[in-house]
Amino acid sequence: MFKEFDPLKKKTFRLIDNSGKVINTKWFPDLPNEKIISAYKDMLFARTADMQTVSYQRQGRIFTYPPNYGQEAIAIAAGQVMRKEDWMVPAFRELGALLAKGVSLKEVFLYFMGYEDGSAYKDAHHVLPMSVPIASQLLHGVGIGYEIKYRKKDEVVFAFVGDGGTSEGDFHEAVNFAGVWNVPVIFIVQNNQYGISTPFRMQTASDGIAIKSVAYGVRGIQVDGNDYFAMYAALTEAAKQAREGNGPTLIEAVTYRKGAHTTSDDPTKYRTKEEEMEWDKTDPLTRLKKYLKSKKLFTDKEEDKLAEQYKKEVERQFVEAENYGPYPVEDVFQYHYEDMPGDLAAQKNDYERFLKWKEARK
Numbered sequence: 001m002f003k004e005f006d007p008l009k010k011k012t013f014r015l016i017d018n019s020g021k022v023i024n025t026k027w028f029p030d031l032p033n034e035k036i037i038s039a040y041k042d043m044l045f046a047r048t049a050d051m052q053t054v055s056y057q058r059q060g061r062i063f064t065y066p067p068n069y070g071q072e073a074i075a076i077a078a079g080q081v082m083r084k085e086d087w088m089v090p091a092f093r094e095l096g097a098l099l100a101k102g103v104s105l106k107e108v109f110l111y112f113m114g115y116e117d118g119s120a121y122k123d124a125h126h127v128l129p130m131s132v133p134i135a136s137q138l139l140h141g142v143g144i145g146y147e148i149k150y151r152k153k154d155e156v157v158f159a160f161v162g163d164g165g166t167s168e169g170d171f172h173e174a175v176n177f178a179g180v181w182n183v184p185v186i187f188i189v190q191n192n193q194y195g196i197s198t199p200f201r202m203q204t205a206s207d208g209i210a211i212k213s214v215a216y217g218v219r220g221i222q223v224d225g226n227d228y229f230a231m232y233a234a235l236t237e238a239a240k241q242a243r244e245g246n247g248p249t250l251i252e253a254v255t256y257r258k259g260a261h262t263t264s265d266d267p268t269k270y271r272t273k274e275e276e277m278e279w280d281k282t283d284p285l286t287r288l289k290k291y292l293k294s295k296k297l298f299t300d301k302e303e304d305k306l307a308e309q310y311k312k313e314v315e316r317q318f319v320e321a322e323n324y325g326p327y328p329v330e331d332v333f334q335y336h337y338e339d340m341p342g343d344l345a346a347q348k349n350d351y352e353r354f355l356k357w358k359e360a361r362k
């Protein structure tokens with residue numbers, strides 16, 4: 001696969017077209033129907049959760065939120081390929097993969113409400129907290145990869161970043177040393193065409209992101225990130241290579257951020273309706289649903305029923321997060337250092353005095 005789709009050949013790995021028709025049988029993954037149906041359901045759940053969360057934010061019930069709308073196939077495929085012992089190193093737009101790893105939607109809500117417990121991931125194994133400092137997580141991912149190799153463990157790191165993140169030095173340092181050390185790390189660049197309002201053409205002069213792997217001596221491939229099957233196949237092959245001791249892979253997942261950057265952003269200010277409509281044709285859910293319908297594996301009626309169930313489930317977990325209790329002030333201070341340094345302790349004191357003063361004014 002990696003030879004045939006060498007980034008220097010400028011080909012994109014794609015297995016179904018926009019109408020859900022299989023266009024490449026050679027690499028089409030041999031998956032039981034139940035797994036494909038479950039991928040669709042998980043994508044639908046992630047999308048339902050996203051839509052509702054944007055609406056909660058508009059109601060003033062949660063702070064800012066970055067929707068995954070349009071990018072669901074990447075996270076869901078990764079969620080199916082990752083094993084329990086594998087490490088997930090997220091950025092902040094991989095909801096489906098977090099859920100697949102055992103993170104609860106309630107925890108995701110808590111995180112965006114500011115609670116540190118939202119990163120505690122009580123039932124998830126080997127998942128790092130979401131990383132808002134862009135691309136910094138990749139260095140942690142490579143460090144984990146080094147440890148896996150050193151201790152000869154059977155684990156793979158799935159590290160995520162956005163197209164904007166590839167302009168950070170951290171990205172280049174991480175991919176470079178992953179190559180030098182030949183560590184079992186899969187870099188998944190979600191190229192959703194924007195870093196907030198910055199279009200991809202202003203991010204790099206190179207022809208896509210996958211091609212950057214060549215200079216680092218790392219396997220690379222450009223994949224249609226809105227094609228669940230292509231993502232599943234590429235990730236499976238990359239994970240196999242990593243497990244066999246053949247080191248890292250850089251996957252550029254070409255996708256489109258259909259929603260806003262976050263709920264604080266208005267994309268109508270910097271992109272056109274025409275562009276959005278063009279990308280609409282590649283929507284990952286629509287494509288997978290067309291595939292499933294052509295095989296008579298799924299109906300609109302089932303979808304309507306599921307969507308209703310999912311809405312209730314999202315609401316249930318949101319309300320639980322909403323009723324989590326008063327915000328613990330320590331959350332802001334206590335997780336930076338094992339022993340709190342004096343200046344941070346002084347800041348905490350000041351802040352507590354300020355809160356008391358504020359309370360007294362009421």
Ligand SMILES: Cc1ncc(C[n+]2csc(CCOP(=O)(O)OP(=O)(O)O)c2C)c(N)n1
Pocket residue numbers: 093132133134161162163164165166190192194195196257261
């Ligand atoms: C080091 C750093 N610089 C700037 C920011 C502000 N910021 C938040 S998201 C973002 C854009 C990220 O774009 P991309 O990597 O493409 O990810 P996407 O949001 O598209 O998923 C920026 C610049 C930040 N969080 N961290």
Ligand SMILES: [Mg+2]
Pocket residue numbers: 162163164190191192193194195196
């Ligand atoms: Mg982006």
